[in-house]
Amino acid sequence: MTEFDTASQDAATLETAPTRYIEGSGIRFAYRRLGPSTGTALVLLQHFSGNIDAWDPAVVNGLAADRPVIAFDNTGVGRSTGQTPDNIGAMARDAVAFIKLLGLPEVDLLGFSLGGCVAQQIAAEHGRLVRKLILVGTAPKGGEEHLLTVLQDAFSQTEAPDVRLPLFFTKSSASQSAGLAFLKRAKVRREDRDTDNGGAVTDRQAKALITWCATPDPEHAILRAIRQPVLVVSGSHDTMLPADNAYAMFKALSNAQLVLYPDSGHGALFQYHELFVSHVRTFLEA
Template identity: 30%
Template sequence: MNAPSAVPSASNAPTRFADIKGRTIAYREIGTGPALILCVRFRGILDSWDPAFLDSLACHFHVITFDYSGLGQSTGSPSYRPERLASDAIDLADALGLRQFIIGGWSLGGIAAQVVAAQIPDRISHVALIGTSPPGRLDPPSEPIFLQTALKPINDLADETILFFEPASASSREAAANSHQRIAARSESRSPAIPPETYLRLLQERAGEDIFADTNGYNTFLANCGIPILVITGDHEIVFPAPNWFALSRVWKSLHLLVLPQMGHGPQHEVPEMAADIIATFVRNRAKQPMA
């Protein structure tokens, strides 16, 4: 009698490849239910997500993660322009035959997710954003320690604690260490880290630009689109400070804003099960409305 195969999880799911428009997108999928495509952060790859968060999401959703074009295990020309990142998510959804799906994203990936929603609103049921920015200039801006830390060639646990957690909190420091260990546990088919020369070049290509310039009417669209939008952020968010969302709370008609105490840029890695449950409850209980 053959032994049963392991249940696919974030730690053992195979890396698959979709040939799309002259490039190959590396992706993984786990879980069943409504499709949820997640766009990753700056310098992020398939193995930048905390497996505990993905596995918790997989109890409710068909979770799909991927490497952007030209980064990680994907081929093609890389870019950090939001529209280019969004095209990767849309093209992957097309390749997988997903007519309707939830789009989610963390940090830079959250910006890409908003562009996806604006470009194909009829196909998006919900938007789930973590530690990210609305369209327009940041006010207040990122804290200087973000770039000082994020641009190091290698980020160790101390750097990750600064970047994604709340260093002033003992419980957050402990959560950082636990998340670091979970992420490092996968040994098979890991995506390679993005070389400094690559991410520095991609940043230089956007020098002087707002991280999410509202040049295509994104703010007006998202304010009135009727797609339920969830934003989860920490109260000490050093990259995209939470107050950037406050003025939108009565402007974006379907915005749901949750600020978690004593957390930083990666609350889904600090409280992975809680973050996944919040997203699942949000999707179950909020329905898309006609555009205002």
């Protein structure tokens, strides 16, 4: 990488960074890389239905202030090619393939919602690849989910300017105000925005998430295989993947910390973006 490239990357934000592509095993992955060119990269694994531009710039840019951060579209999502898998195991394999294509020997993972399930699978199977793990608004295998019920309710609220308001935030005025601010931040980028592939992605992602949570794992085999330090984060009133999941993961993991944010839903990391960035940075630097 040239000095110019390094300087450009350091100065880039989620809103301004170019979308790059890397190809292997028949898949062309779309991604954006922010922050310094050296250090352990933090790879972001996105939520159900989300793409690169569904991340909160305040979160991504804040995390990239002192470390490399990589946001990408897994197979079939956004501008990445291929068919989105309908199971967590295949999603994890594709994410590992992407990380290896970038030539990264070790990474930190931040998995949000569906991405948190994928992150668990990766960390359990690839202990040397993953240094530290952040699990946000997610569930263990066999955990509790209310995806379809909550989606139906959210889409019925036609007065909402964006379905993410009822999905990610509580009904309180403070949470709704934070939600509107998040939506404004997420829409700043206008050029080279990521693409929404609709049901071709979400139908298969929904099957993967629902199957993951419907598959019993009474011995918590996946969680007990994770030896890395883990930060578990949840909103107090997450209706999609309730906070009981966070506590269950915290208890089953061998080396975990638990953070619960008040008066917040599935999008707690966006509602409390400054606090979340601070907590993650402290955890990664410890």
